[in-house]
Amino acid sequence: MPSVARRCSGAGAGGSCAGEVPADAPVPLCDRHLALAHDFVDDDSGVVDLAEEPCPACGSRLAVRYPSGRACGVCEWRFGDVVDSELPAPRVDVVYYLRFEGRIKIGTTANPRQRLARLWHDELLAFERGDRQVEHARHVQFAACRLGRSEWFDRSPELEAHVALIAEGQPDPWDAHARWVSAALSLRV
Known part of the structure; x- marks a missing residue:
């Protein structure tokens, strides 16, 4: 039995999408709508990558990029925040x-x-x-x-x-x- 091409269930400003759904797509969306969904999720959960410089709090090079900025992937320190070097290190028992x-x-x-x-x-x-x-x-x-x-x-x-x-x-x-x-x-x- 020949496979039937699935059509995208996404909708845009002009109505429904006529794009073809990739055979291995987990949901019935075309490539363009899958990319939009991916970007939407990345805005909320962030994209993991390498930081240009070590985290000032823990020294890790792992970072998570959000639309609002970057945070350390280990300790969640926001890159751009400045550690006040004149203050003693915090006590963490x-x-x-x-x-x-x-x-x-x-x-x-x-x-x-x-x-x-x-x-x-x-x-x-x-x-x-x-x-x-x-x-x-x-x-x-x-x-x-x-x-x-x-x-x-x-x-x-x-x-x-x-x-x-x-x-x-x-x-x-x-x-x-x-x-x-x-x-x-x-x-x-």
Whole structure:
């Protein structure tokens, strides 16, 4: 049975469109109407590309272009906003989860790069936004697998499930940290 050419269901100022629909089109629109729909969606969700210069907040070169301007693809800092270098860096407390051999460390810091550089670890598993109170709550929550009075814990299904939940959708914990710092910076602009 021969295939019947589909006609575009889009409409313009002059009425219905008579354009032919490409065979692989997901919706019954001609190339011109598909392009218009694409541009409409791009205006709302942005187009990902490379930035001409690194993001001043997190250093990423990934950018998202919107009609209103560009934003960092990692931390969402708006390009063109100026970081006031005379102000101290914003304090963003995090609870970190490190793996070293068969153990997991739950600690907290406001300067994770400096803190993690001083600790032996095999892998940074996740960051959770929070301070000493959140850290203490995690120590209590996972007390059954705590090693003495240290911040180290034996791996357990409950602890690993918690870390997986925190890390879900964020394969690189540093991206989450960059977003939190950027959000704190943007409140000062």
